[in-house]
Amino acid sequence: MTATAQAAPAVPETPDDVLIARSITKQFGGLVALRNIEFVIPRRAIVSLIGPNGAGKTTFFNVIAGLIPPTSGSIELSGMRLIAPARRAWLEPLLWFAPPLLVLLIGILVSGGNIQLVALWGLLALLLATLILPTAMARPAWYESFIRRLGIFRSARPNDIVRSGVGRTFQNIRLFHNMTALENVLVGMHLKLRSTPVDAVLSTPRHRAEEEEARVRAARYLELAGLRGRDDELARNLPYGDQRRLEIARALACEPVLLLLDEPTAGMNPRETGEITALIGRLRTELGLTVLLIEHDMRVVMGISDRITVLDQGERIAEGTPEEIRRNPRVIEAYLGKPPS
Ligand SMILES: Nc1ncnc2c1ncn2[C@@H]1O[C@H](COP(=O)(O)OP(=O)(O)OP(=O)(O)O)[C@@H](O)[C@H]1O
Numbered sequence: 063m064t065a066t067a068q069a070a071p072a073v074p075e076t077p078d079d080v081l082i083a084r085s086i087t088k089q090f091g092g093l094v095a096l097r098n099i100e101f102v103i104p105r106r107a108i109v110s111l112i113g114p115n116g117a118g119k120t121t122f123f124n125v126i127a128g129l130i131p132p133t134s135g136s137i138e139l140s141g142m143r144l145i146a147p148a149r150r151a152w153l154e155p156l157l158w159f160a161p162p163l164l165v166l167l168i169g170i171l172v173s174g175g176n177i178q179l180v181a182l183w184g185l186l187a188l189l190l191a192t193l194i195l196p197t198a199m200a201r202p203a204w205y206e207s208f209i210r211r212l213g214i215f216r217s218a219r220p221n222d223i224v225r226s227g228v229g230r231t232f233q234n235i236r237l238f239h240n241m242t243a244l245e246n247v248l249v250g251m252h253l254k255l256r257s258t259p260v261d262a263v264l265s266t267p268r269h270r271a272e273e274e275e276a277r278v279r280a281a282r283y284l285e286l287a288g289l290r291g292r293d294d295e296l297a298r299n300l301p302y303g304d305q306r307r308l309e310i311a312r313a314l315a316c317e318p319v320l321l322l323l324d325e326p327t328a329g330m331n332p333r334e335t336g337e338i339t340a341l342i343g344r345l346r347t348e349l350g351l352t353v354l355l356i357e358h359d360m361r362v363v364m365g366i367s368d369r370i371t372v373l374d375q376g377e378r379i380a381e382g383t384p385e386e387i388r389r390n391p392r393v394i395e396a397y398l399g400k401p402p403s
């Protein structure tokens with residue numbers, strides 16, 4: 063177990079690690095919410111992040127999910143560096159504007175003063191710009207790998223991170239309250255659908271088939287999360303525990319490799335807590351998922367985790383198996399307070 067050494071990796075890295083966080087620091091003004099956090103999540107592991115209130119757990123989730131940029135450090139997902147300080151980002155706008163400007167310049171040079179020809183070349187340059195700029199905004203995978211080959215790096219955006227296989231739930235439930243349970247899950251599938259807006263407007267056979275298949279899959283996720291028969295209930299009418307299950311079902315809809323669960327049993331009674339714990343176990347056995355769990359309920363954490371990392375005031379104070387964590391004096395001190403000497 064690593065009790066004090068912040069710089070040491072959480073567990074030795076292997077090529078099969080789903081996530082590797084290297085030296086993540088996050089400062090909010092003068093407050094250091096995370097300090098040099100090293101973190102490794104092996105494939106198909108259930109890893110828990112625990113610590114007192116304000117320790118930095120949710121901040122760490124938000125960094126992984128691309129919602130807040132770290133002050134320093136990097137995150138790799140399945141061997142792909144997704145979050146890190148920007149490199150040569152200033153070069154990117156040159157890539158957008160150089161081709162149309164070049165076309166315009168060539169136009170001016172070859173037109174020999176013919177204003178109509180220049181206008182035609184200008185139109186061509188404009189057309190090129192209208193192709194390049196939306197592509198740069200959408201940042202499809204081929205564009206991303208193209209700019210990386212040029213040595214340009216910008217961290218992935220939250221939607222790119224979801225596409226790369228990270229699903230999450232929120233500490234404070236965030237559902238689409240006026241949509242049904244099924245519709246909430248369908249929203250989670252949005253990124254994986256292949257049919258285009260044109261397909262949707264024209265209601266093409268491809269769109270209808272995909273929509274039907276998505277509904278079947280969404281119903282399956284609801285059933286897996288324990289919401290069978292609740293498909294048509296408005297999210298806001300579901301009991302609290304079911305809303306938490308619905309968040310999990312929606313996170314599953316984006317077919318994640320890594321699922322981040324932020325206090326999934328908060329506010330639940332012991333029976334519901336037991337059911338969610340069993341569900342998390344099934345997510346690994348039935349869907350092959352890797353899970354990173356933030357949880358305050360120590361029975362859940364100790365019962366289900368392969369490894370546990372403990373944060374306190376932004377620092378990793380311990381890392382190890384549940385048994386090692388249970389006996390760690392720094393963990394006991396952080397949770398229970400130092401006994402009077
Ligand atoms: N957007 C923000 N701006 C400023 N400070 C923030 C922000 N987000 C979090 N913090 C601060 O960072 C620290 C860590 O917060 P965080 O929410 O990560 O804690 P946590 O471990 O999830 O706590 P809890 O168990 O209460 O959910 C806290 O001091 C918090 O006030």
Ligand SMILES: [Mg+2]
Nearest residue numbers: 119120121233
């Ligand atoms: Mg939190």
